[in-house]
Amino acid sequence: MKMKYLLSVFIGAASYGILSTIVVLAYGHGYQLGEVVGTQLLTGCILAWMLALYTKLKERRKLREEQGKSGNSVNATADASSKLTWKQRLLLMLVGTPTAITGLVYYHSLQYIPASLAIILLFQFTWITVLIQAISKRQRPNRVTLFTLVLLFGGTLLAAGLTGQAGGRFSAIGITFGLLAAVSYSMFVLFSGKAMTSIKPAYRSAWMITGGLVLVFILFPPHFLFNGLLWSQLLVFGFLLGFFGAFIPPVLFAIGVPHIGEDMAGILGAVELPVAVLLSSLVLHEQVTMLQWIGVIVVLLGVIFPQLTKLRMRATGEKRLT
Template identity: 75%
Template sequence: MKYLLSVLIGAISYGVLSTIVVLAYGEGYQLGEVVGTQLLTGCILAWLLALYTKVRERRKESNNKVQSAGSSKVSPKLVWKQRLLLMLAGTPTAITGLLYYQSLRYIPASLAIILLFQFTWMSVLIQAVSKRQRPNGIMIFTLVLLFGGTILAAGIIEQGGTEYQMIGIVLGLLAAVSYTLFIQVSGKAVPSIHPAYRSAWMITGGLILVFVLFPPHFLINGLLWGQLLLFGFLLGLFGAFIPPVLFAIGVPHIGESMSGILGAAELPVAVMLSSLVLHEHVSALQWVGVALVLFGIMFPEIYKLKWRKTGRITS
């Protein structure tokens, strides 16, 4: 259960981002500044956690040596090949943010969310292909619930026949692909290493990529010391720090398919915050969609619990 909660809380953290980004854009900040400060603060937080973990491990190792010489278990050390692999695995985090935030310039947020949430079936498809097995009926039914709920919650049905720019649609779909890749690689990249170290190196890789694409002029022009610092800290905390750490903890234990389903918790959180913080109108049909998504998230585990209880009774 704790691994399920880890992934769920990580997904909920992602749901906070859209509201913060809208507020940041409202203050006139640009894409590179928003994503750059997000990953910079997230990287600092991640390395502080890694340092804290390192100190704790050394103290524990020292105590073990005192109690029984030679019996202490030494954690595996990272080599540079593994560090580079983790940095490469972290680039989808940055790419997802860049593609998704940029798509909002061309298409409505409701459509962008729908496109991003195509990662649900993409995750299951990749899992099915890689393991050469067909998704079971419960998984298919869950995906149908998530897809239908996503359509309703995003309000796409009520928008009518609005025409959208193709570049925005392409960017939204590419964001979904990138997010799917992040879910897949977050659990497979050097899983033997402590999640704190893995997350720190993964976020570092994303930060380097963003700084190459968007040179961090905000570090020297004084812009960082305004409201950008607050927005960057919040985005870094909820977007670049908490989710990677919790995903690194939970994904290896529950699998990529279930992680993709739990990741859908981002949508209802985003809708709720849009209503409460941004005071956007959310119709009754959209709330029905939110309820469907929440049920779709909980359904597989409810089914498993019921099946286990039935099995115990009949055994």
């Protein structure tokens, strides 16, 4: 595996870990949930469409070069890979709505609970995804999956029960929204992995983010676009959230994952958790105890363990074949 592909996925996952800290800082400046998520998706959408346009121009330039060498005229319909039907566009927009819902409920939880706890709750999407798949396929989880669930539950209880304010007493509303974010993210993982994977990531991302933006603007009308609030510090927070949340990770994942595989990507993706907890401690000055760090490590083991098992089984199978 080339180091640049490993770094691509690593940096992409770490970028997600930055978001909760930026959101809490935005709340500290008095901005509201709809304003924060709205500016994030707006800037992310603009960046995504800029990338899609660049990709299309690059494809056309390559096409002209190839046709110039062959002596054929440029076919205007030759770049059909970037042309989608409206049915395909609407489907991608629909698939993108869980990302907006995840952002809304996750960021809403940050109004009630520390960022270090919110990210741990979000990471429960791992076992929730497994549970949904087991129910849909009517298959009983194997021993590896059950052991993983034990690690995830144990680490979560340790980190959540012994962290923060007043001996670990947190808002039930905040915890509920944190878990709802995990459910929503699980749905996104399940749906996005099956939605028109033959379409290039740049076009898929642009339409999916557009769908999320439309949903947020319906739920929270974008008054900030017209009352001048956009040109305050809100634009800075929105740009940072859009850049690190809606733009950088999909691009870097699209570059790295095909070369390192989904199993290794799952292992590297776990870096989001310690990055978020570390920043909540250093920037937001949240109390992160040694016991909480132990809980974080246990949760990380729960995320990484099944991926390592798959890699080991695959390597064993390849050795037997050779």
